[in-house]
Amino acid sequence: MTDVDQDLDAIGRQYRQLKAPPTLAAQVRDGAAKTARPPAFGLAVGLAAGVVASVTAVLTVALWMQPDKASIPTMTEIARAMPERPNVSVPGLGNIRLPDRPALPKPEQPPLDDNNLPPATDEAGTTALPSTDAKEKNA
Amino acid sequence: MANEDASDDELVRRFQRGDALAFDALVRRHQDRLYRLASVWLIDRSRAEDATQEVFLRAYRGLPRFRFRAQPFTWLYRTARLVCNEMNRQRRFEPMPTELPAAGTTADNAADAQLALAHVRSLVADLPPRQREVVLLRIFEECSVRETAMAMGCREGTVKALLNKARTQLAGRLNE
Numbered sequence: 001m002t003d004v005d006q007d008l009d010a011i012g013r014q015y016r017q018l019k020a021p022p023t024l025a026a027q028v029r030d031g032a033a034k035t036a037r038p039p040a041f042g043l044a045v046g047l048a049a050g051v052v053a054s055v056t057a058v059l060t061v062a063l064w065m066q067p068d069k070a071s072i073p074t075m076t077e078i079a080r081a082m083p084e085r086p087n088v089s090v091p092g093l094g095n096i097r098l099p100d101r102p103a104l105p106k107p108e109q110p111p112l113d114d115n116n117l118p119p120a121t122d123e124a125g126t127t128a129l130p131s132t133d134a135k136e137k138n139a
Numbered sequence: 140m141a142n143e144d145a146s147d148d149e150l151v152r153r154f155q156r157g158d159a160l161a162f163d164a165l166v167r168r169h170q171d172r173l174y175r176l177a178s179v180w181l182i183d184r185s186r187a188e189d190a191t192q193e194v195f196l197r198a199y200r201g202l203p204r205f206r207f208r209a210q211p212f213t214w215l216y217r218t219a220r221l222v223c224n225e226m227n228r229q230r231r232f233e234p235m236p237t238e239l240p241a242a243g244t245t246a247d248n249a250a251d252a253q254l255a256l257a258h259v260r261s262l263v264a265d266l267p268p269r270q271r272e273v274v275l276l277r278i279f280e281e282c283s284v285r286e287t288a289m290a291m292g293c294r295e296g297t298v299k300a301l302l303n304k305a306r307t308q309l310a311g312r313l314n315e
Contacts, residue, residue, distance in 0.1 A: 007313050
């Protein structure tokens with residue numbers, strides 16, 4: 001053994017006299033007892049975290065999907081969008097097809113007579129005056 | 140077989156089966172060695188007790204899932220290094236204490252042990268990190284070459300080579 005080895009050996013022997021405090025094992029035991037959780041603790045924490053995450057997700061989706069007021073259709077738009085002959089479900093009777101919506105009356109037009117005839121045009125595009133001969137024939 | 144005579148692996152297996160006394164035996168077996176290593180590694184060596192305690196608390200939480208791919212001491216050693224590194228990072232931003240608390244030694248040898256500890260710290264301070272580890276484990280903690288290699292995660296030949304280099308440097312320091 002060289003001098004260096006002997007020196008290191010001597011230093012090592014003194015160094016190894018350094019011991020951990022005698023209370024350390026007891027402190028570790030106390031700390032471990034505090035660390036230990038009941039088996040259900042992890043389950044309870046997991047469940048609580050899951051509930052919080054679910055509620056947050058639902059709220060987020062609900063807020064994201066909430067329509068803004070500008071996109072709410074008016075009653076007129078709904079009426080226009082409805083089919084002409086909607087099917088209506090009646091309990092016990094099933095789907096009933098509603099009758100056709102009555103057609104709106106057309107604006108009244110004056111009856112056609114000779115005085116109301118539209119002006120006739122000849123091939124040249126000029127308006128021809130009613131013939132007096134025709135009036136006489138009708139009379 | 141009593142806990143004191145059982146191997147580390149056996150103690151961990153007993154602890155995994157719910158034997159708290161086996162864990163106590165593991166603590167008593169390794170606490171001095173880990174405490175000394177923490178005293179060398181930590182910038183503030185007064186926190187060696189806290190570090191050792193933290194290592195065993197992590198062991199208490201982690202050993203139930205231990206799969207025996209390494210020796211329990213290797214696991215404890217690496218955890219101790221990790222804990223000391225974490226504490227050193229925190230300590231850089233805090234003022235250092237001026238007075239060292241008494242260690243767990245008796246009054247007769249306390250002064251010698253503290254002196255030796257200071258000597259060891261100064262000897263290994265200038266060594267490269269890997270050589271420092273080899274010297275601490277192989278020379279001062281008297282671990283076998285195999286234990287040292289497993290703790291450091293290298294081959295036994297690497298341990299021997301690092302030890303030779305370190306001895307040369309230490310010889311220079313001791314002869315100054």
